[in-house]
Amino acid sequence: MDRVCMYLRKSRADIEAEARGEGETLAKHKKALLQLAKQKGLNIIRIRQEIASGESLIHRPEMMELLREVESGHYDAVLVMDMDRLGRGNMREQGIILETFQKSGTKIITPRKVYDLQDEFDEEYSEFEAFMARKELKVITRRLQGGRIRSVQDGNYIGTRPPYGYQIKEDQTGRYLIPDPDQAPVVKMIFQWYTSDDPHEKMGSNKIANKLNELGYRSYTGKKWTSASVLAILKNAVYAGRIQWKKKEYKKPSNPLKTKETKTRPQSEWIDVEGKHESLVSMDTFQKAQEILKRKYHPPYQLENGITNPLAGLIRCGKCGASMVYRPYTGQKPHLMCYNKFCDNKSTRFEFVESRLIDSLEDWLSDYKLQWEKSKAPSENNQKIELYQVTIKNLEQELKNLETQKGRLHDFLERGLYDEETYIERSNNIANRMNETRAAIEKVREELETEKERIKAQNQIIPKIENVLDLYRESDDPKIKNTLLKSILDHCEYKKEKWQTGDEFSLRLYPKI
Numbered sequence: 001m002d003r004v005c006m007y008l009r010k011s012r013a014d015i016e017a018e019a020r021g022e023g024e025t026l027a028k029h030k031k032a033l034l035q036l037a038k039q040k041g042l043n044i045i046r047i048r049q050e051i052a053s054g055e056s057l058i059h060r061p062e063m064m065e066l067l068r069e070v071e072s073g074h075y076d077a078v079l080v081m082d083m084d085r086l087g088r089g090n091m092r093e094q095g096i097i098l099e100t101f102q103k104s105g106t107k108i109i110t111p112r113k114v115y116d117l118q119d120e121f122d123e124e125y126s127e128f129e130a131f132m133a134r135k136e137l138k139v140i141t142r143r144l145q146g147g148r149i150r151s152v153q154d155g156n157y158i159g160t161r162p163p164y165g166y167q168i169k170e171d172q173t174g175r176y177l178i179p180d181p182d183q184a185p186v187v188k189m190i191f192q193w194y195t196s197d198d199p200h201e202k203m204g205s206n207k208i209a210n211k212l213n214e215l216g217y218r219s220y221t222g223k224k225w226t227s228a229s230v231l232a233i234l235k236n237a238v239y240a241g242r243i244q245w246k247k248k249e250y251k252k253p254s255n256p257l258k259t260k261e262t263k264t265r266p267q268s269e270w271i272d273v274e275g276k277h278e279s280l281v282s283m284d285t286f287q288k289a290q291e292i293l294k295r296k297y298h299p300p301y302q303l304e305n306g307i308t309n310p311l312a313g314l315i316r317c318g319k320c321g322a323s324m325v326y327r328p329y330t331g332q333k334p335h336l337m338c339y340n341k342f343c344d345n346k347s348t349r350f351e352f353v354e355s356r357l358i359d360s361l362e363d364w365l366s367d368y369k370l371q372w373e374k375s376k377a378p379s380e381n382n383q384k385i386e387l388y389q390v391t392i393k394n395l396e397q398e399l400k401n402l403e404t405q406k407g408r409l410h411d412f413l414e415r416g417l418y419d420e421e422t423y424i425e426r427s428n429n430i431a432n433r434m435n436e437t438r439a440a441i442e443k444v445r446e447e448l449e450t451e452k453e454r455i456k457a458q459n460q461i462i463p464k465i466e467n468v469l470d471l472y473r474e475s476d477d478p479k480i481k482n483t484l485l486k487s488i489l490d491h492c493e494y495k496k497e498k499w500q501t502g503d504e505f506s507l508r509l510y511p512k513i
Contacts, residue, residue, distance in 0.1 A: 001076040002406075002431045004042045004109070006033050007066055008049035009085045015051075029081050036111055037079060038410035044079070045428045047420070057093050067097065070106045077107040083115070151175070152245040155276040163238050164220040165280055177238070177277035184280055186217055190233055191281045195288045205230040224342060234293060237272075240286035241279030245271040310481035311336070311354060318495030318506065319345045326350060336494070346496040352503040357485075357492060358472065360509050365465050385455075388448040395441045402434045461511065464488055488512055 008026050015025075026049055037044050050062040057064055063086070069075060078101070080086060086108070087097045101108060102117035109115075151158050156174040165187035166177040193211070196202040203211065209225040219229045237244055247270050248262045309326035315336060317324055322340040327347070329335065337347035409426055412418040418426065468484045475481055490512050496505035 001041075001107075002043045002434050003074070003076045004037065004044050004079055005066065005069070005075045005077075006030070006037075006044050006047045006079045007063070007085065008033075008047070008081075009060075009063070010049075010051040032111065033079050033081065034410065034413065036109075038407075038414075040109070041407065042077070042079065042109070043406050043409075043427050043431050043434075044424065045075075045431050046424060057087065057096070063087070067100050070104050071100050073104050073106070075106055077109050077114075079109045082110055083108065149245070149271065152243055152271050153273055155243055155273055157238075157243060157275065157277065158245075163236060164233060165239065166277065174276060176275065179278060179280060186212065187233060187239055187280045190230060191239070191285050191289060194230075194234060194292065195285055205234070226341075231293075234289050237286065238275065238277075239280045240283045241275055241277065243271075243273050243275035243277075307479040307482055309350075310478040310485065311350075311357065312478075312482050314482075314485055314489055315353065315492050315494050317343060317345050318493040318508070319343055324494055344498065345494070346498055346500065346505075348494075348496055348503070348505050353494065353505075353507065356503065356505075356507050357509070358469065360507060361465060361469060361488075364509060364511065365462065365469075369462060384451055385448070388444055388451065391444050392441060392448070395437055395444065399434065399437045399441070402430055402437065406430050406434075461488070465511075 008029050010025050030047070030049075034044070036042075048062045048066055050060060052060045052063075057067075066078065070078065078086075087094055098117060100106075101115075105118055107114055107116050148158055151174070154174060155176070157168060157177050158175065162168045162177055162180075165180055165183045167180050169176060169178045190208055190212075193201060193203040193208050194205070205227040208230045209227050212225040212230075217225065219225050233239065247265060249265050311324075312326070313323070315324035316322070317338040317340065320338065320340050320343040322338055322343065324336050325339050327335045327337050334350045335347040336350050336353045338345045406427075409418070409423060409430070413420070413423045465488050468488050472481055472484050475484075488511060490510040492510065493508040494505060495507075
């Protein structure tokens with residue numbers, strides 16, 4: 001192990017033993033542990049020691065600092081004389097210590113045993129202590145949650161950030177909202193425009209967003225208003241003087257790509273009370289907005305296979321980077337347009353883009369065939385592979401040399417050639433160099449595998465694209481066509497200026513090679 005910390009603690013019992021003439025405890029322990037480190041090939045990069053009782057972490061600054069380092073993954077292992085040198089305090093503190101080692105994957109090494117708390121057998125040592133710590137945490141969590149619910153029921157606002165149109169104020173009566181002098185009028189305008197009976201004043205969420213942007217107003221995040229940000233305000237009962245809590249349930253995601261999963265609870269489970277804050281709109285106006293929202297809602301139409309656009313997810317805007325989307329029309333043919341409404345990339349009839357993509361693929365394939373036949377790619381590729389392999393071999397030899405140097409450090413310390421400070425300094429230096437060398441080996445190996453995959457893709461891309469083009473023309477299923485294109489294309493970039501018309505646009509392909 002390259003990064004090991006030695007921890008030494010002198011207890012009251014040790015002090016009493018020294019008084020009886022049994023020798024200096026820390027010096028004896030240090031000598032024994034250095035000998036153990038030499039036998040096991042451990043690289044000591046730090047020695048922490050303190051004179052303190054093992055009963056409470058509060059009075060052990062070195063141990064607290066060690067736990068912070070362990071939690072951040074600073075060490076591979078911690079070397080101690082006995083497990084109880086880490087702590088003999090209450091169940092909760094023992095649980096904290098052992099759980100810190102377990103979560104970080106840091107081993108505990110003693111002269112008798114190496115403890116790996118991620119191992120089931122070794123974990124049993126800390127099972128009861130961890131159980132007690134978790135029980136105490138649950139009790140604390142329940143108390144905190146109960147306090148928050150009581151605060152909400154009293155009409156307080158407990159969110160971390162105020163909703164648009166408000167500021168948070170705290171005094172002896174509680175934590176509540178007050179109108180923001182700049183934003184509150186904007187909220188009132190949004191409700192006024194949306195619920196107006198005057199057809200000349202009445203606007204939908206899209207028009208409201210555009211109007212606010214024209215007037216120079218910015219949304220909560222400081223960006224331009226969108227339909228979604230307007231709708232979020234129209235749906236929030238806080239503007240009618242209500243405080244609502246527990247509307248959504250948050251769970252750990254089953255899908256590792258998601259950060260969290262949410263679902264709306266039944267309204268009967270919500271906490272819905274009158275807030276201490278001043279409302280910005282009347283309840284009648286708010287309810288009127290909800291009725292309009294219900295009438296305007298339509299479930300999205302979707303075919304069984306879920307895809308109507310064979311180019312879905314492939315075409316990106318060449319100006320802003322947003323996705324290009326398929327837009328059907330009544331009375332004219334569908335277009336491909338940028339999803340970002342603020343982008344000036346001009347749309348084009350979908351059939352023009354699809355035709356250009358297939359033609360461009362055929363042109364690219366013809367050029368690639370010529371280049372492949374003319375180039376000396378196979379010999380160049382072999383040279384690259386050999387270069388990576390030689391680099392890995394040299395780095396592995398360097399790692400062996402560092403291992404040898406690490407073994408000599410203990411001898412230099414024992415022979416008095418190094419003092420403790422020099423020993424720790426050289427140990428740290430070797431540990432860092434070994435980590436850098438291992439990282440370099442891993443990086444070169446990854447580059448080698450990437451190069452092998454690239455060569456493999458180069459060899460296979462010609463027949464693969466030929467096959468995709470044949471199957472694409474034969475199929476009428478948008479989903480199958482989309483899958484075929486995604487197997488050979490990473491993405492395409494589309495760009496069209498305002499003065500260009502018809503099939504005048506640029507389309508750049510990025511094949512998977």
